[in-house]
Amino acid sequence: MLDHIIIGQYVPGHSKVHRLDPRAKLICLMLFMVFLFVSRHPLSIGVALLIAVLAFGLANVPLTFYLRGMRFIAIIIIFTFLLHLFMTKEGPVLFTTPIVTIYLGGVLEGVLVGVRLLLLVIMASLLTLTTTPVDLTDGMESLMLPLKKVGMPTHELAFMISIALRFIPTLLEEAMKIIKAQMARGANFTQGSIWKRVKAFVPVLVPLFVQSLNRAEDLAIAMESRGYEGGEGRTKFRILYWKRMDTIALVILTLYSMTAIFTRFLM
Amino acid sequence: MYMEAKNVKFTYMVGSPFEKTALQNINLTLEPNSYTVLIGHTGSGKSTLIQLFNGLLKPTDGSIQIGNREIKRDTKQKHLYDVRKDVGMVFQYPEHQLFHETILKDVAFGPMNFGMSQEEAEKRAKESLKLVGIEEGLYERSPFDLSGGQMRRVAIAGVLASNPKTLILDEPTAGLDPQGKEDIMELFYKWYEVSEERSIILVTHHMEDAAKYGDQLIVLEQGGIHLTGTPKEVFLQGDRLRKTGLSQPETVRLLESLKDKSKGHIDTLKFHLNETVDEIVSFLRKDQ
Amino acid sequence: MNKDIVRIHNLSFQYRPNEPYVLTDINLTIKEREWITIVGHNGSGKSSLAKFLNALFIPDEDGEVYIYGLNTKERQNQGKVRKLVAMVFQNPDNQLVAPTVEDDVAFGLENTGVPREEMIERVKESIKIMGLEGFEKQEPHRLSGGQKQRVAIAGVIAMKPKVVVLDEATSMLDPVGRKEVMEYIRRVHNDVNMTVIMITHDLNEALFSDRIIVMKEGKILKDAPPIEVLRDEELLKKSLLKPTFEFEVQSKLKEKGINLFEISPQITNQKELVDALCTWKQKM
Numbered sequence: 001m002l003d004h005i006i007i008g009q010y011v012p013g014h015s016k017v018h019r020l021d022p023r024a025k026l027i028c029l030m031l032f033m034v035f036l037f038v039s040r041h042p043l044s045i046g047v048a049l050l051i052a053v054l055a056f057g058l059a060n061v062p063l064t065f066y067l068r069g070m071r072f073i074a075i076i077i078i079f080t081f082l083l084h085l086f087m088t089k090e091g092p093v094l095f096t097t098p099i100v101t102i103y104l105g106g107v108l109e110g111v112l113v114g115v116r117l118l119l120l121v122i123m124a125s126l127l128t129l130t131t132t133p134v135d136l137t138d139g140m141e142s143l144m145l146p147l148k149k150v151g152m153p154t155h156e157l158a159f160m161i162s163i164a165l166r167f168i169p170t171l172l173e174e175a176m177k178i179i180k181a182q183m184a185r186g187a188n189f190t191q192g193s194i195w196k197r198v199k200a201f202v203p204v205l206v207p208l209f210v211q212s213l214n215r216a217e218d219l220a221i222a223m224e225s226r227g228y229e230g231g232e233g234r235t236k237f238r239i240l241y242w243k244r245m246d247t248i249a250l251v252i253l254t255l256y257s258m259t260a261i262f263t264r265f266l267m
Numbered sequence: 268m269y270m271e272a273k274n275v276k277f278t279y280m281v282g283s284p285f286e287k288t289a290l291q292n293i294n295l296t297l298e299p300n301s302y303t304v305l306i307g308h309t310g311s312g313k314s315t316l317i318q319l320f321n322g323l324l325k326p327t328d329g330s331i332q333i334g335n336r337e338i339k340r341d342t343k344q345k346h347l348y349d350v351r352k353d354v355g356m357v358f359q360y361p362e363h364q365l366f367h368e369t370i371l372k373d374v375a376f377g378p379m380n381f382g383m384s385q386e387e388a389e390k391r392a393k394e395s396l397k398l399v400g401i402e403e404g405l406y407e408r409s410p411f412d413l414s415g416g417q418m419r420r421v422a423i424a425g426v427l428a429s430n431p432k433t434l435i436l437d438e439p440t441a442g443l444d445p446q447g448k449e450d451i452m453e454l455f456y457k458w459y460e461v462s463e464e465r466s467i468i469l470v471t472h473h474m475e476d477a478a479k480y481g482d483q484l485i486v487l488e489q490g491g492i493h494l495t496g497t498p499k500e501v502f503l504q505g506d507r508l509r510k511t512g513l514s515q516p517e518t519v520r521l522l523e524s525l526k527d528k529s530k531g532h533i534d535t536l537k538f539h540l541n542e543t544v545d546e547i548v549s550f551l552r553k554d555q
Numbered sequence: 556m557n558k559d560i561v562r563i564h565n566l567s568f569q570y571r572p573n574e575p576y577v578l579t580d581i582n583l584t585i586k587e588r589e590w591i592t593i594v595g596h597n598g599s600g601k602s603s604l605a606k607f608l609n610a611l612f613i614p615d616e617d618g619e620v621y622i623y624g625l626n627t628k629e630r631q632n633q634g635k636v637r638k639l640v641a642m643v644f645q646n647p648d649n650q651l652v653a654p655t656v657e658d659d660v661a662f663g664l665e666n667t668g669v670p671r672e673e674m675i676e677r678v679k680e681s682i683k684i685m686g687l688e689g690f691e692k693q694e695p696h697r698l699s700g701g702q703k704q705r706v707a708i709a710g711v712i713a714m715k716p717k718v719v720v721l722d723e724a725t726s727m728l729d730p731v732g733r734k735e736v737m738e739y740i741r742r743v744h745n746d747v748n749m750t751v752i753m754i755t756h757d758l759n760e761a762l763f764s765d766r767i768i769v770m771k772e773g774k775i776l777k778d779a780p781p782i783e784v785l786r787d788e789e790l791l792k793k794s795l796l797k798p799t800f801e802f803e804v805q806s807k808l809k810e811k812g813i814n815l816f817e818i819s820p821q822i823t824n825q826k827e828l829v830d831a832l833c834t835w836k837q838k839m
Contacts, residue, residue, distance in 0.1 A: 133654065134654045134655065134658070162653065162654060163652065165654050166651070166652065166653060166654045166694075166695065169694070169696040170648055170696050173696070174363075177358065177363070178363060178364055180318070180323050180358070181356070181358045181361065181363070181364040182364060183323060183351065184321060184323060184351055184355065184356040184358070184426070185351075185364070185376055185377035185380060185425060185426065185429065186348070186351060186352065186376075186377050186379075186380025186381045186429065187376075187380055188348065188380070190344060191345075202366065203364075203366045203367075203376065204366075206366035207363055207364055207365060207366050210366075210411060211363060214649075215646075215648070215649050218644065218646055218649035218650065219649050219650070219652065221611060221644070222642075222644055222649065222650035222652070223652060224611065224637075225609055225611055225637060225641070225642045226641075226652075226662060226663040226666060226710065226711070226714070227634070227637055227638065227663055227666040227667045227714070228662075228666045229666065233668045234665050234666060234668060235664070235665055235668050235669055235670060235671055235674065236665060236671065237657070237658060237661035237664070237665055237671065237674055237675075237678070238658065239671070308731065309699065309729060309731075414597070414598065415597065416597060441727065442726055442727050443597075444596045444597050444756040444795070445596075445756060445757070445795075445796065445797035446596060446795045446797070447596075447597070449797075472729045472730050472731075473730075512731065517800045517825075518800075520825065521800070521801075521804065521825055521828065521829070524825055524826070524829045525829050525832055525833070528829050528830075528833055529832075529833050529836060531836075540800075540803055540804070540807060541807070543804065544804060544807040544808060544811065547804070547808065547832065548808070548811050548813065550832075550836070551813060551832065551835060551836055551839065552839075
């Protein structure tokens with residue numbers, strides 16, 4: 001189940017999309033998402049499709065990998081499509097059955113919402129597929145910087161995410177180890193009622209929690225001894241470079257946004 | 268308990284891009300009442316092999332026999348559960364598995380999972396705690412109040428309490444100080460000696476322990492069996508061991524080096540300090 | 556003679572009032588460029604002592620700790636002391652903070668506001684000293700235990716401290732990892748000229764040091780060169796320490812009337828022991 005969800009996985013590579021500044025990718029994605037939901041006109045939906053195809057083509061992520069990850073999403077998309085198909089009662093009637101009546105408006109609405117969702121998922125997963133978690137965090141911190149003026153702890157937030165990223169694999173390993181140790185002591189996670197199975201995880205969660213607390217304490221000492229005193233007066237080892245490609249990407253997305261606004265409100 | 272691996276192969280994440288074969292062509296027999304030692308580097312396949320031997324993993328190919336049960340790739344989960352009743356496993360840093368509010372309850376967790384009544388499980392738990400040297404006054408305390416060394420003993424008691432026939436030990440002394448190491452190793456040996464039904468499989472980096480306790484040694488290298496035999500047979504082959512980056516016990520290394528330099532008659536296969544010193548003394552006192 | 560860089564006066568310490576003392580009446584001086592090993596079994600107070608050396612612990616009324624003449628009790632000194640004395644801890648998994656090796660090495664430099672150009676230089680240099688070239692972009696959880704500890708040491712020496720304290724930094728590693736880390740610690744001491752203070756319960760790791768400090772129940776039992784400590788069987792037994800194999804052989808031989816001390820007063824490794832045995836044989 002888990003290996004079929006591709007959002008959040010990173011596929012190493014050196015494609016044009018990989019090399020985009022994470023800030024550019026984040027802003028582009030945001031613009032894309034916002035204006036995708038403004039788009040209704042075939043022209044602007046067409047442009048969105050084009051952008052998605054372009055980005056996908058440039059990213060060089062193996063198609064098979066992508067398709068495998070889409071299986072789960074596909075179910076949701078089909079479900080949404082059907083929902084709109086049956087629930088929208090607009091436009092001329094296409095045909096009638098004793099149970100439901102299908103309107104043209106329903107078909108259009110269903111397709112529209114389905115395509116939007118599909119594009120959304122493609123682009124969102126493209127971001128994580130082509131950006132290392134570290135870059136993503138850096139990008140987010142940098143974009144949140146203006147919020148610091150209004151008292152938002154941007155450094156702390158970003159630092160928290162980065163520590164979480166560092167420790168997720170360690171914790172997973174740890175959890176696996178404890179699960180096995182308890183299984184060796186006869187714990188059974190796969191049989192019995194739901195309640196029983198949930199309860200079976202107590203012997204895993206307690207040690208995991210205790211261990212994490214110990215880890216956190218060790219980590220705090222290690223950080224303190226290496227001079228960590230919060231964001232003030234800190235310099236940065238990694239910096240982000242804004243390149244021509246990033247400007248181009250941003251321009252494309254701005255053009256798309258304008259198309260979306262124009263077709264929706266001015267035509 | 269008799270155990271056997273027949274043409275065992277094990278592959279992680281079959282069918283994914285991350286597929287990795289950890290073991291191949293493994294054929295092994297472990298006699299009842301044997302003390303087997305597994306040696307090899309990190310990544311040699313040791314930890315996979317021991318997990319196969321207590322039903323935490325199923326072989327991708329071949330079969331594992333444990334007593335009169337056989338585990339193959341299509342064996343049902345329920346049967347693996349039965350295997351774990353007979354084969355106990357002490358993982359590295361076993362204190363990380365403690366969770367219950369009292370020491371006694373934690374130790375009784377295993378036996379109760381394996382179907383003993385609470386009364387019986389607690390009786391077993393008390394016996395095990397006594398064996399590992401935890402005083403009765405502590406039984407109702409939280410395991411998290413203990414020192415690191417005591418926590419490890421409690422965790423070990425938690426495995427012994429299920430009364431396994433075979434005990435698998437995955438570097439059980441990692442991180443302990445020298446005295447603690449020796450005490451724990453002796454404790455396991457004492458447990459082993461009690462009954463002819465009991466066997467041990469020990470995974471260790473310490474050649475001295477391998478030589479001292481093992482009656483069969485298995486050297487793993489890149490997922491295959493590199494060397495196997497009694498300690499004397501294995502440690503005679505210093506060159507083959509060194510080729511995999513492993514070494515002989517320090518007693519053997521000293522005697523071999525002395526033999527090389529002096530060209531004298533020395534039996535180099537001594538594993539205990541006293542034997543080694545006796546060998547040196549007899550060499551020194553012998554006439555040329 | 557090199558100057559005293561660590562001076563500890565009458566230091567006593569307990570975690571909470573009414574609990575037993577973890578350290579009692581410690582007096583200790585350490586000179587610049589020395590390699591000191593503090594040994595003792597679990598609970599001897601050795602790790603607590605280490606935490607006083609970089610102001611992670613501060614003495615309360617009893618006793619004083621001076622690092623390069625700075626009293627750690629004074630708040631304004633604590634930051635300076637932490638720059639002078641760096642620490643490497645036991646658990647390799649719990650001290651790497653950043654998601655990649657080079658980021659982790661840079662972490663301390665970022666904290667202390669080192670300019671970026673200099674930071675890049677120093678990160679590169681430390682990675683080279685610790686033999687981690689090629690691992691710069693690697694994620695910590697993919698490294699072996701020994702490699703993780705080398706990253707931790709690299710992160711520490713990038714900050715150019717004067718003293719490195721290794722608090723049981725090898726105790727969770729396998730023999731290969733231990734050897735590897737010991738090798739690099741020697742490099743840090745010899746090539747980078749740092750004062751090394753190692754805390755361990757393995758006397759094999761103490762052989763290279765200038766002095767061994769033996770602790771038990773919060774007290775210093777002995778402070779002497781390795782040979783003197785290793786030869787003191789009474790002391791080792793009392794402090795629950797295991798002598799190294801070469802010394803065990805020597806003392807057993809002595810029981811049997813073969814005193815290798817007469818041949819050579821300095822037998823610490825296998826080669827020296829074999830040489831001495833051969834010399835003895837020829838003399839007979």
